[in-house]
Amino acid sequence: MHTALLKVTALFYLVGAVAYLRFIFTLNERSAKIGRMLLLIGAILHGAGFVARYFVAGYTPITSLFESLSFSAFAIVCVFLAFELTYHLRVLGAFVAPLAFAFSISAALLPGEVKVLAPALNSYWLPVHVILLFFGNAVFAVAFGAGVMYLLMEKELKRKRMGAIFKRLPSLDVLDDINYRCLTIGFPLLTLGIITGSIWAEYAWGSYWSWDPKEVWSLITWMLYAALLHFRMTVGWRGRKAAIFAIVGFCAILFTFLGVNLLLSGLHTYTNLSG
């Protein structure tokens, strides 16, 4: 039931992504409107699916890889829609919607049955820790999209050959502003996520910090974003460097989230491929 609903949701994200891609090629405003509508419907369905699964499972459904991927997609779409509302940045949809589709369809292809919760996960800290981190990650996903757009646009402006990108992307200033805004929202979320995780670890495993691979990589990611924030505030780093950092930072997030689970083993290995 959940997998079926998730497949429908993924379909909405896919068609939404296609509509946004069509928008970026044709600049037809209607396509962007349709894309937004599809993502919104997808997010509502997705949210309803989570609530349903919460009641079936009896815990916040973000414990397995299936659930985590699915929740990531949901968080990305929510954060994107919020940014769209603030910045009217329709082209961002063409970068973010495919990401949401990739996450949701990957989840939908995994076995999604509800399992008995491992004792360590049975805690109120679970939703707090995971939701903070996943929404932080989603904000950084938007920063990643804006960073890619920044580099493309900057390249055209520096080379002075105005092609299709020039007409389609927003100004460098707006893209850099989004990058900064994402950093000021995402970094506190990431920090709080790590702190709450650490408190929970003390309850569950009797130690605040165990240097397991996930914790190490979270720390690396945190330090990357901390450095970016620091340089932005002190030296006035902006533009290209900030965009590159946003892209590197998001790659670190992806590795912390997926790479560590799939390649390394540690205390955080609830979310392996077996679901």
Added chain:
Amino acid sequence: MSEIVIVGLNHRTAPVEVRERLAFPADTVGHALRGLRERDGISEGVILSTCNRVEVCVLSDEGYKGVEHVKEFLAGFHGVPIGELSDHLYHHLGEEAVRHLFRVSSSLDSMVLGEPQILGQVKDAYGYACEFKTIGPVLDKFFTKAFSVAKRVRTETRVANSAVSVSYAAVELAKKILGNLPDKTVMLIGAGEMCELAARHLLSAGAKGILVTNRTFERAVLLAEEFEGTAVRFEELPTHLKRADIILSSTGAPHFILKREDVEAVIRIRRNRPMFFIDMAVPRDIDPDANEIDNVYVYDIDDLNNVIETNLEDRQREASLAEEIVVAEVAGFRRWLDSQQVTPTIVSLRRKFDEVRQAEVAKALSALGTADPKTRKVIESLSSSILNKVLHSPIASLKRETDERSPMEMVTMVREIFDLPEEEAEETPEAAERAPGRGGSVGTQ
């Protein structure tokens, strides 16, 4: 039959001296419109006069003759011998006229393809005609349609989307680099004409303030006053440069006045807030290598010209899409025009047959002598019923649109077959040749 006629000249058919002589300054348009309207055979009229074109659009009751009327009017009003004008004037009739106005208002016929001013000028021309009451139902519908076609072209194609002049390209680039202009400061170095124009455009696009510097300080002060900005001494340029987001430069200096290191130093002081340099000087004022610094963008005059060139090519591509829209809209408007012509024909067809019927009924009744009311009623209704049945198919054919024949051809044919009154019929020389015996006079040749 009435026909839309456009007679005019533009930048392609006439040199500026001729265009000047035929132009209608705003204060003469009312007088001209009234004069136009008083001419025989012209029932509605609009005059469009811009620096690139003068066009008179009328609804002529005499078809092709309308062209001659308008030419005479133009020559008479401006006191120019008609012979001098003929070479420069073009004319469009009917469907061609419709297509022409749709293209003009969509800026597909402009010197700079897609320039936005022309639509405003066409709207003004329409406004004058409304004010002086020289516009009627046909031209009113025609012009309103032209506005909606122009709007469609604007929203559905990107024919007018990109800047095609140096100063607009500068504004477009500034917006793409710096975002909103209202909190940005412009600095003018030197006093080149093109720089001034670009500065003016940047300010009207919302830029906050302007700093002006020049080797001759007095000149800087004068310019600063003109722009309501601040004059800065040339020697103090390095100190003030950090305040500027957009720098327009056109000094006559033989060497770079800003080297890469200078710009690097400034951008550091600005904590990397971006700077956009527009170097219009030849030889150049700003070291092009500065473009390699992060958050610094240096464009010289050739770069700007390249941007314009690409934009123009882009517009050309979009123009073919726009032409497709125009073709579709012309067909739609032609159908409306045709329907305007069909109704009067149906009315006169009915009127003519009814006259015949009434005369025959009167004859029959007088032959019957004193017929009782019932017999009268039966004869009346019999004749009406025959008439309705006989007329049903021709009227249905007139109203029906077929692929093989336009409603206009049907109208002409019906008028010929049934010898309908002439007052609304077409009167072009071609039509007269086609039907020499029309109008009741039997040909003698």
